Amino acid sequence: LENQRIEAVNGVQIPQLGFGVYKLTNKGEFETAIREAIRIGYRHFDTAKIYGNEEALGIEIQKSRIPREQFFITSKVWNTDHGYEATKRAFEQTAKKLKVEYLDMYLIHFASPDYMGTWRAMEELYSQGKIKVIGVANFEIQHLEELLKHAKIPPMINQIETHPEFPQNKLHNYLKEHQILHQAWGPLGQGNKTLLAHPELQIIAHAHQKTVAQVILRWHLERGIIVIPKSSNPKRMKENSQIFDFGLNADEMEKISRLNTGKRYAINPTGYIINP
Numbered sequence: 052l053e054n055q056r057i058e059a060v061n062g063v064q065i066p067q068l069g070f071g072v073y074k075l076t077n078k079g080e081f082e083t084a085i086r087e088a089i090r091i092g093y094r095h096f097d098t099a100k101i102y103g104n105e106e107a108l109g110i111e112i113q114k115s116r117i118p119r120e121q122f123f124i125t126s127k128v129w130n131t132d133h134g135y136e137a138t139k140r141a142f143e144q145t146a147k148k149l150k151v152e153y154l155d156m157y158l159i160h161f162a163s164p165d166y167m168g169t170w171r172a173m174e175e176l177y178s179q180g181k182i183k184v185i186g187v188a189n190f191e192i193q194h195l196e197e198l199l200k201h202a203k204i205p206p207m208i209n210q211i212e213t214h215p216e217f218p219q220n221k222l223h224n225y226l227k228e229h230q231i232l233h234q235a236w237g238p239l240g241q242g243n244k245t246l247l248a249h250p251e252l253q254i255i256a257h258a259h260q261k262t263v264a265q266v267i268l269r270w271h272l273e274r275g276i277i278v279i280p281k282s283s284n285p286k287r288m289k290e291n292s293q294i295f296d297f298g299l300n301a302d303e304m305e306k307i308s309r310l311n312t313g314k315r316y317a318i319n320p321t322g323y324i325i326n327p
C-alpha cells in the first residue's frame with residue numbers, strides 16, 4: 052500500500068490513510084477485517100474505548116508479527132473518563148488492552164465541560180513519551196478556543212465529521228491557522244448511497260478511471276486531511292487504499308465543494324456534549 056505521511060506540529064509523521072474500526076465489533080467479522088487490512092498494507096488504525104474492540108485489535112496487531120513501530124495506533128478517551136485521574140486510568144486500560152507501551156495518538160472523544168483536567172493528563176502522558184500525538188475529536192471552534200487558552204501543549208489534531216456534504220470549511224481554515232491537523236471521520240459520508248452515487252462525482256470518477264469512493268478520499272487528501280475510511284469488505288478496503296496514483300484539479304475540487312449541503316451524521320449535532 053502506497054501511503055503518504057503528514058507531519059504533526061511536533062514532527063511526528065502520520066500516515067494520511069488509516070483504517071477506522073468503528074462498528075466492526077462482531078467477532079469473526081472484526082478479526083477477518085483487521086487481518087485483511089493488515090495484509091493489504093494498512094498500518095494506521097483508529098479505535099476508541101467506546102468501540103469495544105481495543106483488545107481484539109491488539110491481538111491482531113500482535114499476531115501479525117509486524118514490529119509495533121510500524122503501526123500507528125489511535126484511541127480515544129470516552130466521556131465517562133473525563134478529568135485528570137480518570138483519564139490517566141483510562142489511558143492505562145486502553146494501552147493494556149491494545150498491548151502497547153505507547154499510543155501513537157490519543158484523542159478526547161467529545162468535548163465535555165471538564166475536558167481541561169483530561170487535557171492535563173494527556174499533556175503529562177505526552178511528556179512521558181506514552182503518547183506521541185495528543186489531540187481532540189468533535190471539537191468546535193469554541194471548544195478549541197477554550198482549550199488553547201489553558202493548554203501548555205496545544206492540541207495537534209482534531210478528528211471531525213467531514214465529507215463533501217459537510218466539508219467543515221470554517222473549522223478547516225481555523226485548524227490550519229492554528230497548526231492543528233484535520234482528520235476526517237465519516238470520510239465517505241458513512242457510506243451514504245446518495246453521496247456515493249452522485250452524478251457529479253461519477254463524472255469525475257469516470258474521467259480518472261476511479262470509483263466515487265476513491266474520488267471522495269482523494270478530495271480529502273488534496274485538502275491535507277487525514278482519512279480513516281471503514282470497510283469490512285476486502286475489495287473496498289483495497290479500493291480505498293488506491294488513492295495515491297491520481298490527483299484532482301482545481302476545477303474538480305471546486306465541483307466537489309459545491310456538494311456541500313450541511314448534512315451531518317453526527318450522533319449529537321447540538322454541541323457534541325454527551326453526558327455533560
Ligand code: NAD
Nearest residue numbers: 071072073188236237238239240241242264280281282287
Ligand atoms: P465512513 O465514511 O468511513 O463510511 C463507512 C461505510 O462506507 C462502510 O460501512 C461502507 O458501508 C461504506 N464504504 C466503505 N468503503 C466503500 C467503498 N469503497 N465503496 C462504497 N461504500 C464504501 O464512516 P465511519 O465508519 O463512520 O467513519 C470512519 C471511521 O471514523 C470509523 O470507523 C471510526 O474509526 C471513526 N469515527 C470517529 C467518530 C468520532 O466521534 N471521533 C465518529 C464516527 C466514526
